[in-house]
Amino acid sequence: MTEEISTGKFCTECGKQIHLKAEICPHCGVRQSLLGAGAGSSVNTIPNYLVQAILVTLFCCLPFGIVSIVYAAQVNGKEQAGDLTGARQASRLAKKWVWVGFLSGFVFMLLYLGIMVFAAVLGG
Amino acid sequence: MSHVTKIHFSAIWRSVCKCLLARRSLTLIGVCLVAVGLLVFYSPADSRWFPPCPFRALTGVYCPGCGSTRALRHLLHGRFVAAFGYNMMMVASVPFLLVNLVSRLFFGPTRILFDEKKLSPVAIFGIWFLILLYGVLRNIPTYPFGFLAPHG
Numbered sequence: 001m002t003e004e005i006s007t008g009k010f011c012t013e014c015g016k017q018i019h020l021k022a023e024i025c026p027h028c029g030v031r032q033s034l035l036g037a038g039a040g041s042s043v044n045t046i047p048n049y050l051v052q053a054i055l056v057t058l059f060c061c062l063p064f065g066i067v068s069i070v071y072a073a074q075v076n077g078k079e080q081a082g083d084l085t086g087a088r089q090a091s092r093l094a095k096k097w098v099w100v101g102f103l104s105g106f107v108f109m110l111l112y113l114g115i116m117v118f119a120a121v122l123g124g
Numbered sequence: 125m126s127h128v129t130k131i132h133f134s135a136i137w138r139s140v141c142k143c144l145l146a147r148r149s150l151t152l153i154g155v156c157l158v159a160v161g162l163l164v165f166y167s168p169a170d171s172r173w174f175p176p177c178p179f180r181a182l183t184g185v186y187c188p189g190c191g192s193t194r195a196l197r198h199l200l201h202g203r204f205v206a207a208f209g210y211n212m213m214m215v216a217s218v219p220f221l222l223v224n225l226v227s228r229l230f231f232g233p234t235r236i237l238f239d240e241k242k243l244s245p246v247a248i249f250g251i252w253f254l255i256l257l258y259g260v261l262r263n264i265p266t267y268p269f270g271f272l273a274p275h276g
């Protein structure tokens with residue numbers, strides 16, 4: 001059973017492991033293209049979260065965004081070198097730091113808003 | 125009997141979250157529309173309610189994203205030169221992001237224009253270096269670099 005899973009393919013959209021013969025990803029519902037079906041395919045299929053990383057860098061939190069751009073570069077580098085396991089690992093880390101950056105920026109905004117409301121109430 | 129009429133806020137909160145998650149794209153569009161509306165009608169430069177840049181608030185130094193909220197407001201009003209003055213890197217990246225996101229929405233995952241999955245690692249590190257360099261240069265107060273700092 002585990003052997004079957006480990007030789008399965010990965011969703012072209014969300015990158016999660018799916019059944020080898022799956023035509024539609026059960027996680028995100030996106031139809032799998034025939035191009036990305038083979039494991040040795042030349043088409044890049046692992047998400048690198050570069051767009052999200054740049055958005056987080058510019059709008060939420062610079063330090064964590066910078067970290068996730070580095071991992072985004074590693075995703076493409078390792079995938080081109082044929083290291084699919086390493087590329088998926090880097091993809092997970094890029095996603096993780098995008099979320100850490102987004103949430104820390106979001107929490108800062110909430111804290112700021114809370115303090116402003118508090119000050120407005122105190123000031124009349 | 126207060127416990128009979130007690131409203132279960134946790135249950136309401138949970139069902140609201142479930143409803144929003146089930147209609148994720150609609151929620152996203154709604155949040156974007158509200159944000160755009162706020163930015164069109166209220167100026168982040170004059171209103172105290174827009175949060176400042178966390179990085180600048182903590183360190184006192186401009187980050188590569190500083191001024192992008194004010195620049196976005198000017199963009200939404202069609203004042204491109206003013207937007208450029210507040211954050212030229214954000215303004216320059218908007219066309220790429222828009223084309224990427226719109227083609228992702230309409231053509232599906234296999235035919236994205238400016239697809240970040242097809243960029244070479246060197247290009248990604250180039251973007252990374254450009255962002256960092258921009259962040260450093262806009263903090264130099266002398267003549268040619270002062271233009272990079274957010275200004276009206």
